[in-house]
Amino acid sequence: MNIEKIELLLLELPYVHFFETSFGREEKKTFILVKIFSGGLCGFGEVTADLLPLYNYETTSTSWVIIKEILAPLIFDRGLSSPVAFHTEVQRFKGHHMAKAGLELALWDLKAKKERRPLSELYGGDKKEVLSGVSVGIQDKTSDLIRRVEDFLQKGYPRVKLKIKPGWDIKILEQVRKEFPRITLQVDANCAYTSADIERLKELDEYDLALVEQPFPAFDLLSHSQLKKRIRTPVCLDESAESLDAVRQAYEMRCFDIINIKVGRVGGIVEAKKIHDFCASKAVPVWCGGMLESGIGRAHNIHLAALPNFKLTNDISASRRYFARDLIEPQVEITEQGTIKVPEGPGIGVTPIEARIEKATRKKEVFTP
Ligand code: OSB
Numbered sequence: 001m002n003i004e005k006i007e008l009l010l011l012e013l014p015y016v017h018f019f020e021t022s023f024g025r026e027e028k029k030t031f032i033l034v035k036i037f038s039g040g041l042c043g044f045g046e047v048t049a050d051l052l053p054l055y056n057y058e059t060t061s062t063s064w065v066i067i068k069e070i071l072a073p074l075i076f077d078r079g080l081s082s083p084v085a086f087h088t089e090v091q092r093f094k095g096h097h098m099a100k101a102g103l104e105l106a107l108w109d110l111k112a113k114k115e116r117r118p119l120s121e122l123y124g125g126d127k128k129e130v131l132s133g134v135s136v137g138i139q140d141k142t143s144d145l146i147r148r149v150e151d152f153l154q155k156g157y158p159r160v161k162l163k164i165k166p167g168w169d170i171k172i173l174e175q176v177r178k179e180f181p182r183i184t185l186q187v188d189a190n191c192a193y194t195s196a197d198i199e200r201l202k203e204l205d206e207y208d209l210a211l212v213e214q215p216f217p218a219f220d221l222l223s224h225s226q227l228k229k230r231i232r233t234p235v236c237l238d239e240s241a242e243s244l245d246a247v248r249q250a251y252e253m254r255c256f257d258i259i260n261i262k263v264g265r266v267g268g269i270v271e272a273k274k275i276h277d278f279c280a281s282k283a284v285p286v287w288c289g290g291m292l293e294s295g296i297g298r299a300h301n302i303h304l305a306a307l308p309n310f311k312l313t314n315d316i317s318a319s320r321r322y323f324a325r326d327l328i329e330p331q332v333e334i335t336e337q338g339t340i341k342v343p344e345g346p347g348i349g350v351t352p353i354e355a356r357i358e359k360a361t362r363k364k365e366v367f368t369p
């Protein structure tokens, strides 16, 4: 399989509602779409880096440069078309996981399309449907939050994740639990607390949470292990879990009960599967996180979440939860059971709509051998 062309596109897609986390508010999604062409087929990948380095250090600009100057030339020079070979080759470059993952995902899509098989089957996933869940950002007022949670419950989401930060935590949990005493609820702090908050975080135990996600900075495994000793609520890592090695260390240090797997953060499907398998071997359940991807990135997430150890509800919601009109057809929908069907067609199994992609494109660059 000969790679003939790689295209990078910078897209802007407005969200239906702003999304606010402990690190800030965003009204629209800015991201890089990757297209890799071979033998009349096109593989699609999405880079999950944002415009600003708030979630981690990567940005749309750093990923663009890394792909343009290092990764795309490597694909052409080494004749790399196998995603596994690509993963092996780029291991020697430090970091830039989201940039690497965008290309690896496009290579996986291309390979699966060549073989006329759905991605989930290539990965060894056996699920026909994956568990949906919704992540609800910080709002201006608690009453706005209650209204949004109610709306998502009505739409059939079986689990709600609330973004928290100091000053938007216990107070809102009290209200949400009072309104919805029995729903499955979890919280995500995106690194907003420090070791000085450990005693206060113990109060989370009062709200029957499925988990608390990444309360401390990515580097701060120590605080996570200290909190885990003191709290009953299961501790889940997101930002800290950037590779199998990081997960293994954190496991030995007893930092977590659960892992959120994001393919961008860990640098691709190969690494994501290694983390999935390691966690399975330790009886640690995992779930698939999201970065408010377009339907293309979300389709990739759905196929990954079809692997057997994705046992918990995922941050994978319907297209209309994010965008008025997604880039793909059919749009992602949630079923009456609160699940999302794994597409059955070849590759990602959904069709990117070129006219919509073009309309959202702000910048484009084409690379050839
Ligand atoms: O930490 O899980 C996170 C979105 C952007 C950046 C970080 C996170 C999130 C989400 C969104 O929680 C989940 C989704 O894609 O639905």
Ligand code: MG
Binding pocket: 188, 190, 213, 214, 238, 239, 260, 289
């Ligand atoms: Mg998170």
